[in-house]
Structures are given as structure tokens and as C-alpha cells.
Amino acid sequence: MWHDKPVTTLAASHDELDKPRTEDGLTSAQVQQRVERGFVNATDRTSTRSVWQIIKVNVLTRFNAILGALFVLVLAAGSPVDGLFGVALIFNSAIGIVQEVSAKRKLDRLALLNSPTTRVIREGELSTIATGDVVRDDLIELRTGDQVPSDGTLIYTSGLEIDESNLTGESDAVPKAIGDEVLSGTTVVAGAGRFHAAAVGADAYANKIASEARKFKKTRSEIQESINTLLKYITWVIVIALPLQIWSQWRTLGQGRPFGDVWQEVMIRSAAGLVGLVPEGLVLLTSVAFLLAAVTLTKQQVLVQELPAVEGLARVDVVCLDKTGTLTVGDIVYEDIVHLAPPEDDEFTFQALGAISDDPNANATLSAIAAKLDPPKGWVRTETIAFNSARKWSAASFEGKGSWVIGAPDMLLTSDDEENRQKVQEIAATGRRVLILAHSENPLNGQELPQNLRWMALVVLGEQVRPDAAETLKFFADQGVLIKVISGDNPTTVAAIARRVGLTVDEPVDARTIGETAEELREIAEKTVVFGRVSPQQKRALVQALQLNGHVVAMTGDGVNDALALKDADIGVAMGNGAQATKAVAQLVLLDGKFSHLPNVLAEGRRVIGNVERVANLFVAKNVMSLIAIVSAAILFLPFPFLPRHLTLVSTVTIGVPAFFLALGPNRSRYVPGFLKRVLRFAVPAGVVAGLAVIVSYLITHNSVGASYDAQCNAVVGKGDTVAQICQQPGTVATLALMIVFFWILVVLARPFALWKAALISVMALIAVGAFALPLGRSVFDFDMTSSQLMWAVVVGAAGAALIELIYRTSKDHRNA
Known part of the structure; x- marks a missing residue:
């Protein structure tokens, strides 16, 4: 042809x-x-990073650089045990690389299948x-x-x-x-x-x-923005704390001693404080949480094209739906023809409907008609005007048969044709689609309607409502998410479908009677549920209007006319059987076209947000504690209370390992804006309490053993047992008190309890007890204390834990996740 x-x-x-x-x-x-x-036309359009980029992002970071430099200094100071944090650094980076590479391969493979x-x-x-x-x-x-x-x-x-x-x-x-x-x-x-x-x-x-x-065009992520803000603050804290820590430890431990005798001790104590300021696992666990959520969703036929979209849907408070392909299956079925012309024209009209639907480039509507009607013999197509969503009609001319037009009645019928309009409304009120078929003896002229049109018939098409639509919409309603149905179809038809899936619909709005710009549509967008006869540009403007009103908007669709709105929405969701252009701009693609997957995406987003918030609280509390300890040691002329190995132990059993599991556990708590403020509201006072518990317990033990400042060092080899014990006891007591406080921070953040959480915390507690009670643990970590010192550690730690509970209960908007 x-x-x-x-x-x-x-x-x-x-x-x-x-x-x-x-x-x-x-x-x-x-x-x-x-x-x-x-x-060739190959271009790199993958939404995931390359393997080299993954390695670079997980290894070449400012905090890894800081920890790496401290690791080298500690090794140079002759204390490899205090370099355990370097092992944790390598382990964290390795986990991040392995997890992201594994997720990348799965996502790239799925993206290739749907490219x-x-x-x-x-x-x-x-x-x-x-x-x-x-x-x-x-x-x-x-x-x-x-x-x-x-x-x-x-x-x-x-x-x-x-x-x-x-x-x-x-x-x-x-x-x-x-x-x-x-x-x-x-x-x-x-x-x-x-x-x-x-x-x-x-x-x-x-x-x-x-x-x-x-x-x-990246999806906005409150988590990533908040984490980046935290990292910026922490970087400045480290810049300020680095010289303060080195100066205070030099001043405290030096006291006129030769440089060669004290530099190792100064470096080790300084490194201990700075290690505590680095949130080495926070970025890793955030990335892993996003990646594993995306991989989980791929198993449910949801392709995540931008990882933050998982979180983004959890923040959404308005979902805009296109009717066709979302609320309905999208497969239109020809049902009936209602003749408007005299009976002698019925056969001619019926043949014309078969002929105009026999189009090599038929859209879904014409294809549905063609599936039921055979093309008539002797009808030779001479010219075609293809359908588009702006004019909402198509036309064709046939040799000796004139020109035929099929399209939306409200685009073709004149305002004074009340009788036919009434017929259209009666059919549309049942939820079925209605087209009008018209004839003219005049030829087609460019993209214009032919003159002297004569109405021949109403063409009735049915749509099948998705079986999962009602349940999915009820879920969103229960979650306080508003639904807006924005369709290019007849408003009455759209409203009827919306009511069939359980939406409460007042009067639907014909978009041709409203404005075109986002500013003009702000008021009506807020109060209206169903919009019909919406142009592609108006769909985009309605999304923008809702955003101007302060909403986080998701838009679902499958057609080309949805592409602009999907691109501007906070989260664009395309159906897997939709147009390529629509899928190209969407953040999420429902591969099997099932609207019912969205609650699962919402649940994954909530899990990521809630769990990363827990993890962030743990890391920020540790950072604040370290800062309090650094500043207090400088003011009170004390050595830094810990060796690096002590903080490595505390971080591992109360933050690192628990945070990894908490970040990946189930969590369906509702999204509440203010991630960063909420983290700081709890973590800062909790960190202050932990820091004060450290300093108080250290001072009590230090004064009780009568140790001089220059004895608080790591270089105890070759000294008598008594000196060694005096060196170790204040740090041991401070570590135990800190451990108790941080275990309680972990307990409150892990609420509500589940069996797996209780088991996790119990295992971590047993490891901590072993480090203090077993000879091997005491030897590795240089732990030593008397029974009275143990009592003081427990008392101070318990007091700190009680204050943590008070902070948790009185802080506003804390998450019971």
C-alpha cells in the first residue's frame, strides 16, 4: 500500500x-x-549508575577519606586494634557496592526487557x-x-x-x-x-x-535532601572539631613530655573523637534501602526508573487518574449503533461505520469497532484525517460515498441540537462512551471538518472497569489521599465510571468551560473530583495547579495525552501497555498495567522513609555525643574518654548492625512531613544526654582511682598492672555507661516491638556483655573495672536511659513505626 x-x-x-x-x-x-x-542509535539511558560509578560513590567519599586518614594514623601509632573502625569502613563500602551492583543488574535486565x-x-x-x-x-x-x-x-x-x-x-x-x-x-x-x-x-x-x-529530571526526595543537609552540617562540625580535638589532647597528654613520647597517644585519642563524628553507615543504608525497595517492587511487576520515586509515592497526597487504562481496562468494546437518519439510510450508515473503522492506522476506538464489524466491499478510501486528542474526531473520504466523520458528540454537535444532545447524555449516564457518525457530500479539506455535515448515528462503546480499581481507591481514601479523575472523555461518562468504582462524585466539570493555566485552575482543581474533556495541556495545568496549592501529586496514565502531565507530576506512573512516550517520562511503570500495585509502592515508600528515619536518629545521636565529649574534654582538660576501639564496639552493636536490619524491616506508618526537623528534635537531645553520661561516668571513675592526666593513654605496654588498670578503668566505665544509653535509644526507636526486633537487640546485648565479661573481650578492648565502678556505670547509664525515654515521650511527632 x-x-x-x-x-x-x-x-x-x-x-x-x-x-x-x-x-x-x-x-x-x-x-x-x-x-x-x-x-547505530545506541545511547546510554540507563537509570542506574555504572559499576565504576557505584564503586566511586561508595568508596571515594569525604567521610571515607577522613576515616581512611585516621586509620593510617592509628596504624602508624602502633595500635592496630584501635583501627577496627577501618575494617568497618571497608565492610560498609563492600556491602554498598555488592548490594547496588546486584540491584543494578536486576533493574537493568528488567529495563532492557521493557526498553x-x-x-x-x-x-x-x-x-x-x-x-x-x-x-x-x-x-x-x-x-x-x-x-x-x-x-x-x-x-x-x-x-x-x-x-x-x-x-x-x-x-x-x-x-x-x-x-x-x-x-x-x-x-x-x-x-x-x-x-x-x-x-x-x-x-x-x-x-x-x-x-x-x-x-x-530527578524526583524530589525529602530523605536525600535531609541526609545531604545533615552531611553538610557534620562536615563543618568535623572541620571545627579536628583542630580542637588535636589541640586539647596534645595539651592534656603532653604536659611538657617530648613529642616522640606522646604523639601516638595524641593521635589515638584524637582519632577516637573524630571517628565518632563520622556517620559512616548512614548514606550506605539509605542507598541500600532505596535499592532493595526497587528490587522488591520489580518482583511485583513495578519498574522503578528513578529510585527516589519509591519514597515519593509515600509523600503523595493527591493521585490524578486518567479513566481509560487506569479505572477501566482500556479495551473498548463496540456495543451498539443508534440510528439518527431515516431508516432507509440504516444499511448505508452501517457500512460506513465498518469502512471508516477499517483504517491501517486505527486508534483504539476504531480498532474496537473494526473487531466487531467487517469492512464493506466496494468502499475505496481516498483521504484520511487521523484522530488526535485535541480535536477528538477523525474523518475519511471514500470514492462515490462522500466524507464520513466520527468523533465526540460535544465536539461535533451544535449547541442548538438539544434532541441529540439529550440522547448522548442518557447513554453516557450509564458509563458508556458515545461517538457520533456524520456524513457530508463535500470532500475533506486539509485538517478541517467538511461542510454540511448530516448526523447519521450514535456509536455506543462499553468499557470494562478494572476489578481492582474500587479496592485500590478505597485504600487511598483510607490513607487520606485525594483522588482526581482527569479524562479527555465525556464528563458524564467519566463520572458514571467514577461512581462505579466507589468515588463520591458531585457535578463533573467539562474542562472546555474552565481555564487553561495553572493559576486559573487552582480553585476548581481543589474542590472538583471528576474532570472531563480535558486537553493534554489542561491535564498538565491541573497537575501544576494542585502543586501550587501545596499538594504532592502523582499522575497515572497510559496515553500520549498523559505524557505532559506525567512529566510535570511529582510522581509519574505509566501503564506497561501504554505509549512509549508516556513510559519514557514516568518514574514508575506498572509492567502488567495493574493499578492495584500502587498500594504496594506506597507501602515500600513508607518503609523506606520510616526506617531511614530510625537509622538517621541513631547516627546523629552518636555524632552529637562525640561532639559533646570532644568539647567537654577540651574544657575540662581531660583526655578523650575513649579509645577508637571502644567507639567501634558501641557503634557496631547499638548502631551499625541494628541499623542495617531496621532499615530493611517492614514499616507501614503514614508519612509525616518534616523528616530532618523530627530527627534533630530527638537525636540532638538524646546525643547530649549520651555525651553527658560519658563525661560524668568518666570523671567519677577518674577521681576515684586518682589517676593523673598523663596516665590516661593507650601506651600501657611495659608498665605495671596497677598503672594499666588505672589507664583502663575510666574509659571502661564511660564505655559501659554509653552502651547502656545507646541501647535504650535503640529500644525506643525500634518500637513497636516485633519478635525479630527483640531477637536482634538481645543478640547485640549479649555481644556487648561478652566484650565486658569474657577475658578475650576485656583483653581486646582494654576493659577493666571494679564492682563499685560497675555500679556507677549502671547508675549513670540507667539515668541516661530514663532521660532518653522522657525525651522520646515528650518530643512531638515522634514516630511509633
Whole structure:
């Protein structure tokens, strides 16, 4: 059919490539020749990082650099046991790399299976290939919903219209004719066409721009923003604390002693304080939580194209739905024809409906009619105006049969045709779609309606409501999430479908009667549930209006007319059977098209937010404690209370290991804004309490044993047992008191308890007891204390734990997660 169209020669240079490019497309040999020369359309559009980037992000960080430098200094000071934090550093980085590489492979494999495809003609056969496999000079076929994969010049068009808003910012579709240029990254909104790929891959005019725009339009993540803010604050704290810690330890431990005798002790004590300021596992556990959530969702047929989208859906308080494909299955079924013309025209009208639906580039509506009606014999199509979502009608002319138009009644019927409008409303009120079929003896003229139209019939189409829609919408309603149904269909029909799935709908709004800009739509967007006859630009404006009103908005859809709204929404959710252009801009893709997956995504988002908040509280409390200890030691002329190995033990059993499991456990608590404020509200006073418990317990023990300041050191080898004990006892008591306080911080943050949480905390407590009670533990960690000192450690630790409980109970908005 299309092989009779003329071929337009492209002007691009082809060097020494074989040049025959006919309507049959390239041969296999010509394709291979272009592949070998690198003239392919492959671009790096993966949403995950490369393996090298993963390694770099997990290893080459400012905090790893700080800990690495301290690790080297501690080793140089001759105390490898105090370098245990370096092992934890390596272990943390290794876990992050392994987890992210594993998740990357799973996500990339799934993304490959669902990657964009392109129709090409090669050796006379039409086939579908991955868009990245397109080569220069390929003969490409475009259809409605396709994203143009490369640049070229059209050799055939049939009502082709292209949305070039990605390049020009203009939302109106542009009609295309033979000889017109098409550019990669644009979207086919109507009709069909063919062109030879003149520029592919990096050479395509818009390919790089489109790829970058999609890659770097990142979903906003409150968690990531809050963690980045915390890291910025902590970096400045370290910058200030580093010289303070070194100076105070030098002043306290030196006391006129030669540099060669004390530098090791100064470095070890200084390193202990600075290690406590570094949240070495916080970023790791946040990344792992996101990644494992994404992997979990892939098993449920949800492709996460941007990891923060998992969290983002948990923050959403308004979900905008397109009716077709979301509330309904999307498969339209032809049900009936209601004749409007005299009975003698009934057969003629019936044949016309079969003929106009027999379109090689039929949209879903015409395809549904064609599935039930056979094309009549003797009807020869001479011209076509393809359907698009802006004008909402299509048309065709036939030899000797005139022109026929089928489309939305409210776009075609005149305002004074009250009788037919009433018939349409009666049918639409039942939830079915209604189209009107009209006839004119006049020919088609460009993209305009033919003159002297005569109404011939109403075409009735049915839609099947998704069986999971009602339950899913009820879930969102129970969670306090507002639902807005935004559809291009008849408002009455949309409202009827909305009521069938349990939504409370007042009067639906016809979007043609309201404004076009976000500012104009703010009020009506807030109070209205159902919008019908919404243009693609208005869908986008309604999403923006809700955002202006302070909402976090998710938009679901499957059609090209949803793409703009999905791109501007905080979270775009595309159906797996939707248009390529729609899936390209969405953060989440429901691969099997089941709306019922969204509650699972919401649950994963809540799990990530709630659990990372727990983890952040633990790490920030430790940072605050270390800062209090550093400042107190400087003010009171004390050695830093701990050796690095002591803080490594405390961090491992009360923060590191528990945080890893808590970050991955179940959590369905509702999202509450204010992640960072809430963390600081609890973690700062909790850290202050822990720091004071350390200093108080250290001073009590220090004064009781009568140790001089210069005896508080790590270099006890060769000294008598008494001196060794005096060295060890204050630090041991301070470590035990800190351990008790931090175990209680862990207890309150782990609420409500489950068996696995109780088991986790019990195992960690047993390890801690073993470090103090077993000879091997006392030897490794230089622990030593008397029974009276043990009593003081327990008393101070218990007092600190009681204050932690008080802080937790009195702090506002604490999470019972």
C-alpha cells in the first residue's frame, strides 16, 4: 500500500557506505556495515549508575577519606586494634557496592526487557526492534504514540501530527507532510509516517537533549535532601572539631613530655573523637534501602526508573487518574449503533461505520469497532484525517460515498441540537462512551471538518472497569489521599465510571468551560473530583495547579495525552501497555498495567522513609555525643574518654548492625512531613544526654582511682598492672555507661516491638556483655573495672536511659513505626 509513495533522497553524507535505500529498507549486509562503522542509535539511558560509578560513590567519599586518614594514623601509632573502625569502613563500602551492583543488574535486565522499540522495514519486512538497534538509513515507520527515534525526512505521511514540545516548548501538535523533517525525542500524537534515519545516536539533533532531560529530571526526595543537609552540617562540625580535638589532647597528654613520647597517644585519642563524628553507615543504608525497595517492587511487576520515586509515592497526597487504562481496562468494546437518519439510510450508515473503522492506522476506538464489524466491499478510501486528542474526531473520504466523520458528540454537535444532545447524555449516564457518525457530500479539506455535515448515528462503546480499581481507591481514601479523575472523555461518562468504582462524585466539570493555566485552575482543581474533556495541556495545568496549592501529586496514565502531565507530576506512573512516550517520562511503570500495585509502592515508600528515619536518629545521636565529649574534654582538660576501639564496639552493636536490619524491616506508618526537623528534635537531645553520661561516668571513675592526666593513654605496654588498670578503668566505665544509653535509644526507636526486633537487640546485648565479661573481650578492648565502678556505670547509664525515654515521650511527632 505504502510502496507506491515516492522516496525523498536525504542529503546526508554517507562516506563509503552502500547507499541503496528503497521502500524495502536496508538489507542485512547494509545493516551490518553500519553497525561495524558505529552508525547505530545506541545511547546510554540507563537509570542506574555504572559499576565504576557505584564503586566511586561508595568508596571515594569525604567521610571515607577522613576515616581512611585516621586509620593510617592509628596504624602508624602502633595500635592496630584501635583501627577496627577501618575494617568497618571497608565492610560498609563492600556491602554498598555488592548490594547496588546486584540491584543494578536486576533493574537493568528488567529495563532492557521493557526498553523502547521502533518499527523498521528491512528487506521489505516490517519488524520491531530495540530503539538502540536502529542504524543510519533505516526505513522507520511511525504510528500514534511512538517516540521518534532519530532525525530524518518524511517520505510518507497519513494525517501525521507530531508533538515537538520537548524541543520547542510549544504544546500544539505540528502537522507533517512528505519532505518535512522529524527530530528525535518528539512524539507522534496522530497519524502515521515513514522516514529514513539520517542521524542516529549522538549525531541526532535532539537525542542528547532528550536523554539528558530525562536523566537529570530527578524526583524530589525529602530523605536525600535531609541526609545531604545533615552531611553538610557534620562536615563543618568535623572541620571545627579536628583542630580542637588535636589541640586539647596534645595539651592534656603532653604536659611538657617530648613529642616522640606522646604523639601516638595524641593521635589515638584524637582519632577516637573524630571517628565518632563520622556517620559512616548512614548514606550506605539509605542507598541500600532505596535499592532493595526497587528490587522488591520489580518482583511485583513495578519498574522503578528513578529510585527516589519509591519514597515519593509515600509523600503523595493527591493521585490524578486518567479513566481509560487506569479505572477501566482500556479495551473498548463496540456495543451498539443508534440510528439518527431515516431508516432507509440504516444499511448505508452501517457500512460506513465498518469502512471508516477499517483504517491501517486505527486508534483504539476504531480498532474496537473494526473487531466487531467487517469492512464493506466496494468502499475505496481516498483521504484520511487521523484522530488526535485535541480535536477528538477523525474523518475519511471514500470514492462515490462522500466524507464520513466520527468523533465526540460535544465536539461535533451544535449547541442548538438539544434532541441529540439529550440522547448522548442518557447513554453516557450509564458509563458508556458515545461517538457520533456524520456524513457530508463535500470532500475533506486539509485538517478541517467538511461542510454540511448530516448526523447519521450514535456509536455506543462499553468499557470494562478494572476489578481492582474500587479496592485500590478505597485504600487511598483510607490513607487520606485525594483522588482526581482527569479524562479527555465525556464528563458524564467519566463520572458514571467514577461512581462505579466507589468515588463520591458531585457535578463533573467539562474542562472546555474552565481555564487553561495553572493559576486559573487552582480553585476548581481543589474542590472538583471528576474532570472531563480535558486537553493534554489542561491535564498538565491541573497537575501544576494542585502543586501550587501545596499538594504532592502523582499522575497515572497510559496515553500520549498523559505524557505532559506525567512529566510535570511529582510522581509519574505509566501503564506497561501504554505509549512509549508516556513510559519514557514516568518514574514508575506498572509492567502488567495493574493499578492495584500502587498500594504496594506506597507501602515500600513508607518503609523506606520510616526506617531511614530510625537509622538517621541513631547516627546523629552518636555524632552529637562525640561532639559533646570532644568539647567537654577540651574544657575540662581531660583526655578523650575513649579509645577508637571502644567507639567501634558501641557503634557496631547499638548502631551499625541494628541499623542495617531496621532499615530493611517492614514499616507501614503514614508519612509525616518534616523528616530532618523530627530527627534533630530527638537525636540532638538524646546525643547530649549520651555525651553527658560519658563525661560524668568518666570523671567519677577518674577521681576515684586518682589517676593523673598523663596516665590516661593507650601506651600501657611495659608498665605495671596497677598503672594499666588505672589507664583502663575510666574509659571502661564511660564505655559501659554509653552502651547502656545507646541501647535504650535503640529500644525506643525500634518500637513497636516485633519478635525479630527483640531477637536482634538481645543478640547485640549479649555481644556487648561478652566484650565486658569474657577475658578475650576485656583483653581486646582494654576493659577493666571494679564492682563499685560497675555500679556507677549502671547508675549513670540507667539515668541516661530514663532521660532518653522522657525525651522520646515528650518530643512531638515522634514516630511509633
